[in-house]
Amino acid sequence: MHFDLIIIGMGLSGLMAAKTAAESGKKVLIVGKGMGSLCLFSNTIDLLGQFPKAKKMRDGLSQWIKDHPEHPYSHAGPEKIVEALSSFLSLFPPPYSFQTIEEMNCLIPTSAGTLRPTYLIPMTMVGGTLIDEGRTLIVGFKGFKDFYALYVGDQLKCRGITLSLPGPLHDEITATALARLMEKKSFRENIGKEIKKQLREETRVGFPALLGLHHPITVKENLEEIIGVQIFEIPIPPPSIPGMRIFNRFKQWLIQEGVSFLPGYSVSKAMAKGRRCEGIEVLHPPVITSYSADRYILATGRFIGGGLKADREKIFEPIFNLPVPQPPSRESWFGTNFFSETPHPIHQTGILTNPSFQPVNEKGELTLENLWAAGSILAHHHSIDEKSREGIEIATGYMAAKNALEK
Amino acid sequence: MRFATPASPLEVKSRKIPSAMEKKSWPKNNSDVCIRCATCMAICPVSRVTPKFPGPKQAGPGSERFRRPNEPSVDGWIDLCIGCHLCDMVCSSGVNISELNLIAKAKYLDERGRPFRDWLLTHSTLYGSLGSLFSPFVNYLLRNSIIKRIAEAVLRIDRRRELPGYESSTFKQWFKKRHSEGTRKVAYFYGCYTNANEVDVGKATVQVLEANGLEVILPPQRCCGIPMLGNGDFKGAEKMARYNVPSLLQTIRSGFDIIFSSTSCGHMIKHEYSHLLSIPGADEVAQHIFDIFEFLRNLKESNGLNTRFKELSLKAAYFAPCHLRALGIGLPALEILRLIPGLKIDPIEADCCGMGGTFGFKKEKYEISEEIGRDLAEAVDRLKPDIILSDCEGCRMQIRHLTGLKVLHPIQILRDALS
Numbered sequence: 001m002h003f004d005l006i007i008i009g010m011g012l013s014g015l016m017a018a019k020t021a022a023e024s025g026k027k028v029l030i031v032g033k034g035m036g037s038l039c040l041f042s043n044t045i046d047l048l049g050q051f052p053k054a055k056k057m058r059d060g061l062s063q064w065i066k067d068h069p070e071h072p073y074s075h076a077g078p079e080k081i082v083e084a085l086s087s088f089l090s091l092f093p094p095p096y097s098f099q100t101i102e103e104m105n106c107l108i109p110t111s112a113g114t115l116r117p118t119y120l121i122p123m124t125m126v127g128g129t130l131i132d133e134g135r136t137l138i139v140g141f142k143g144f145k146d147f148y149a150l151y152v153g154d155q156l157k158c159r160g161i162t163l164s165l166p167g168p169l170h171d172e173i174t175a176t177a178l179a180r181l182m183e184k185k186s187f188r189e190n191i192g193k194e195i196k197k198q199l200r201e202e203t204r205v206g207f208p209a210l211l212g213l214h215h216p217i218t219v220k221e222n223l224e225e226i227i228g229v230q231i232f233e234i235p236i237p238p239p240s241i242p243g244m245r246i247f248n249r250f251k252q253w254l255i256q257e258g259v260s261f262l263p264g265y266s267v268s269k270a271m272a273k274g275r276r277c278e279g280i281e282v283l284h285p286p287v288i289t290s291y292s293a294d295r296y297i298l299a300t301g302r303f304i305g306g307g308l309k310a311d312r313e314k315i316f317e318p319i320f321n322l323p324v325p326q327p328p329s330r331e332s333w334f335g336t337n338f339f340s341e342t343p344h345p346i347h348q349t350g351i352l353t354n355p356s357f358q359p360v361n362e363k364g365e366l367t368l369e370n371l372w373a374a375g376s377i378l379a380h381h382h383s384i385d386e387k388s389r390e391g392i393e394i395a396t397g398y399m400a401a402k403n404a405l406e407k
Numbered sequence: 408m409r410f411a412t413p414a415s416p417l418e419v420k421s422r423k424i425p426s427a428m429e430k431k432s433w434p435k436n437n438s439d440v441c442i443r444c445a446t447c448m449a450i451c452p453v454s455r456v457t458p459k460f461p462g463p464k465q466a467g468p469g470s471e472r473f474r475r476p477n478e479p480s481v482d483g484w485i486d487l488c489i490g491c492h493l494c495d496m497v498c499s500s501g502v503n504i505s506e507l508n509l510i511a512k513a514k515y516l517d518e519r520g521r522p523f524r525d526w527l528l529t530h531s532t533l534y535g536s537l538g539s540l541f542s543p544f545v546n547y548l549l550r551n552s553i554i555k556r557i558a559e560a561v562l563r564i565d566r567r568r569e570l571p572g573y574e575s576s577t578f579k580q581w582f583k584k585r586h587s588e589g590t591r592k593v594a595y596f597y598g599c600y601t602n603a604n605e606v607d608v609g610k611a612t613v614q615v616l617e618a619n620g621l622e623v624i625l626p627p628q629r630c631c632g633i634p635m636l637g638n639g640d641f642k643g644a645e646k647m648a649r650y651n652v653p654s655l656l657q658t659i660r661s662g663f664d665i666i667f668s669s670t671s672c673g674h675m676i677k678h679e680y681s682h683l684l685s686i687p688g689a690d691e692v693a694q695h696i697f698d699i700f701e702f703l704r705n706l707k708e709s710n711g712l713n714t715r716f717k718e719l720s721l722k723a724a725y726f727a728p729c730h731l732r733a734l735g736i737g738l739p740a741l742e743i744l745r746l747i748p749g750l751k752i753d754p755i756e757a758d759c760c761g762m763g764g765t766f767g768f769k770k771e772k773y774e775i776s777e778e779i780g781r782d783l784a785e786a787v788d789r790l791k792p793d794i795i796l797s798d799c800e801g802c803r804m805q806i807r808h809l810t811g812l813k814v815l816h817p818i819q820i821l822r823d824a825l826s
Contacts, residue, residue, distance in 0.1 A: 034499035039449045176455045239449035264496030265735045284735045286681040286690040
């Protein structure tokens, strides 16, 4: 089948590119495995968590762009970053919308009991930014191993309690099972009443982020009504329920808009003729299916998503075999200390692009005329340390599609 | 750079793998590459509703490390994997989790033995024509509450589950009387359920193909074997595959493509025959077998689709079965149905219907099956459709059971729009 644009990668950058292209009425295919890092890391939208909380994001970002001319944000530019973020936000109208706290980074509690800076947060997490004020009760569930309320509470200087669940749920329960139960009124009411009973002078209750997959705000408001105080969600280890909410919303919207949504199988090969990509192949043994398009966007992520791979000697990009600038030898991939001050050199590797997000080689020459790249696979960012993952994905996914469709 | 010469850029059809060499480079099912990221845990429909199943991460690659061929199986819960393949599809490390589960399930059941019920549920192909012959009597028995109570007590087939009734005339009998005509021929793999229980799906498929100028032929065929495979009975499934593959190969080598209307049969023949059962010739069959809507979409791409649709003012909801998704062909039924004027069609946002073929009939699994399906029923409730469409007979059974609404195969609606 032939498309105007094929996007390779199912993560946030690929989804943003697909949304952007669909809005301009193009025939779009998005193909890839998994859900990117959405159900791994993403609970909130980080833009640049690195600089102090007190600074307005606008100013911080301008300064960052001035200081880092090669950074993906600098290629996108401040206005386009704002445009991309509003495009993302338009997919999440109230009640489950995202907001900033006065256009600055805010600190939200995590399931490790630390405070973490982030930028856009869903309505269910707003209460967590106020954890310093008044008293908070942290609630966990017996059998749910990804959130220890007593530990989290201890770290955050709050009281923690662990609720016991009825019957067979007692032994072990997963985040998705709990999120599903939260959407059952009777379950929620029992939880709410039990917490109300155990509430002392606390004015706020923090839950692990699993207040329902489909209607988190209904769950939140209903629980607030029963307990009588504000409640909020605290991000937990994977799978991330808030990340799944983001993925599901994109998926629903894209299918509704007629985008060909092809999850499940990786692109096994790309075919080029001269300087143009002419098609891709998807291997689903024993069948290989080919698809072609006028333009392609590579948004396959770094190592976890399989966008970059490494063997004993080198790091490479498996689909187009694009040049990947990297440390000279394997010995220099990592610093000596796991928690070192500076990022590990391996986290610098990525695809070089020109300011239009088209992959180039070390000399700055285009590798393929009709290929763009977006998301964490790009070089010149340290999204882990910068706390910029989702911001980069949203901004570059948006810009890659805009640039690709302009040409 | 590592580029091969391109196939024709507008190529629609799937390409045959050129040499056996490439087969060696197929991804191996290596459970050690699991990075425990838990994406599969996000999607598993079973572990979402019951703590009895530990979920794909633990049941698949997690437990695989402790499994030894010569040691007895300890996977008491492995039978709860519903076989939806959703975990395989989200694993970014490329672990085929459901395959690990299926092999472990087969070993577990080989050791413990299978109840007669499982044999009965997986061999409906043997008594399908008898069921049709005596359909009024058989259907009466299948609906009789005393019989259902006995079936539950003796066979452990849950009495809350409706047993599919038989039609008085099979699809094959209907087709025999028909004189199919067209400028080009295609072959149709209709499957047992279409033949004996939902004959109109077969009729609609034939009528739509004929309306597109295609003559339909029926190659000799038996059950695809997916009920057996789903119950960990590799030998039973292989027996079916070894009958079907030579028959389908002969059809293909005479120059005909093969169409299926059941996505479960289709997934079985196209992918499991080769990948899991290693049936000689299955690779070649896989290159020439298509889902009916995938085939129609290919016609549309080459401007060969009959789109003289009449208006259907209908509000429909569409559910994409797990095996359709596992085919990796997107949602072709949705794409084609959207061409019908007046038809409003919304996808149902649910991951799995919970039927899992024979899974939902079993007493010890019925409640899990219903609980998974409840999420789908709630999603349907939000859409308030007149009618629901789904490409898989198992899904249709479950959705009827849970919603009481009219549920059809999308091809039946397409036929209505063409007639």
